[in-house]
Amino acid sequence: MAKAGVTDSQTRLKIFRAASDIFEEKGYEGARMQEIADKAGINKALLHYYFRSKDQLFMAVFQVLLKKMFEKIMTIFAADITFKEKIRLFLGQHIDFLSKNPKLPIFLLNEISKNPSIATGLKETLQYGEMRDLLYMKHAKELRGYGIKKSDMPQLMVTVVSMSVFPYAAREMIAIMMPQMLDNKRFKTFMEERKEFASDFILNSLKHRKK
Amino acid sequence: MAKAGVTDSQTRLKIFRAASDIFEEKGYEGARMQEIADKAGINKALLHYYFRSKDQLFMAVFQVLLKKMFEKIMTIFAADITFKEKIRLFLGQHIDFLSKNPKLPIFLLNEISKNPSIATGLKETLQYGEMRDLLYMKHAKELRGYGIKKSDMPQLMVTVVSMSVFPYAAREMIAIMMPQMLDNKRFKTFMEERKEFASDFILNSLKHRKK
DNA sequence: CATATTTTTGACCTATTGGTTAATTCATTT
DNA sequence: AAATGAATTAACCAATAGGTCAAAAATATG
DSSP states (O other): OOSSSSSOOHHHHHHHHHHHHHHHHHHHHHOOHHHHHHHHTSOHHHHHHHSSSHHHHHHHHHHHHHHHHHHHHHHHHHSSSOHHHHHHHHHHHHHHHHHHSTTHHHHHHHHHHHOGGGGHHHHHHSOTTHHHHHHHHHTHHHHHHTTOOGGGHHHHHHHHHHHHHHHHHTHHHHHHHOGGGGSHHHHHHHHHHHHHHHHHHHHHHHHTOOO | OOSSSSSOOHHHHHHHHHHHHHHHHHHHHHOOHHHHHHHHTSOHHHHHHHSSSHHHHHHHHHHHHHHHHHHHHHHHHHSSSOHHHHHHHHHHHHHHHHHHSTTHHHHHHHHHHHOGGGGHHHHHHSOTTHHHHHHHHHTHHHHHHTTOOGGGHHHHHHHHHHHHHHHHHTHHHHHHHOGGGGSHHHHHHHHHHHHHHHHHHHHHHHHTOOO
16 A cells, blocks of 8 residues: 555556666667566556556656756766866766666667657756856856856867767767677776776866867 | 669669668667658558568668768778878768768667667678777877877777767757757757867867876 | 455457568560 | 560558456455
8 A cells, every 4th residue: 555645556666667677778669568567577457557558657767767867967067066076076976877877878868869758847847058057157267267158068068978978878889890898897997997088088178278 | 674783773762761761760669661661652562572571671771871870980080181180070071971960870879779789790891990900000109199098099089979979869868958959050050169169179188188 | 354445467459560462563575 | 466574552461569358366444
């Protein structure tokens, strides 16, 4: 029995976890309700008892995973440290986060690309512009010192985020040219090294920017 | 009638083009043979007459698109200019290329991620390591001048490629935080500016690298 | 303990999907 | 123009997919 009407039942949780795994691995179109039911160890009809349809089950999963990703990024960017420190903190923590959720980037990127409307919920939650402006205001002096104008922020932020996200999303593509990347240990090492490489790379570039 | 057994018939081409569009837009799982037939203006049975199965049709399309992407990158990297010039050339030309094929990155990234085996063909064609080593040999002096060791090449190359590819693959995700990116004109401008921003960013970082 | 409520199941339904087939149309050759 | 082979079609097929339903278990309630 649900304790307060919001508490997830054990079964509901089992379903949700199985669905997360399957959707993340195969995407919305590739996922099968039967497979999710099997993985959750329950009947397929029970899936529809807890979540009416594939769409609704998917949306429940997607919202949580998308939020998980964004909250991680936002939390780090909101920290009360210098921008310089923030870059290192971001690459360190975000790569740690992604190494625990390596399939998350390509899943989110693909699903939202194939059907942008599924993100409207989060889009409304985040007052847009907020992040970029907040970040610039917070570090205005430091950033101006680097020759970064407010209008440069989108370019800079996309660059920073791509440093951690892209290698996970593109791992198999990268492996075409560098097969050693197929080895989990090697890839892990590559990403560990990337924390420092990318941090240095970005800060180096900023430090010596021509204004 | 086929002129030499290799020449594509008009119908075959129509099918191939329609299939490219649909697959690129919806992915393998999301694509429907009927929709491809409709777009090609032919009967569904004719699809199977020219390409036996969905798998084979997909593979034909995928191979061409993957090759298209790789050849573009390889050609630029193979140019006989300094590494510095190469960075600018790459970002200029590759962004031009992707602006004509904006859905290509997420399509390739997702399909290969969901089913890595589909790329084995290309993987065998490219002698792996070749590119990275060739590139380093060609610019050994210049790169050492920047403090780039051979072992840094993977990090550097992933960084450079992500500069152009990531914004296209992540456009809808970026738009969650920066809704102006939904506007095609704005996004186009963003990517035009990115040619210079990214080039400067990379070269700046390299120029002042601590060795 | 009996009754009401919730959870779980197996069996079933319908629509969709990739794929096949046999017949027809079209073009080429002699 | 008859014959031959390739291109094209409509109709069909079997498997799979998401989804439903009524009955059975399990659990809570008075």
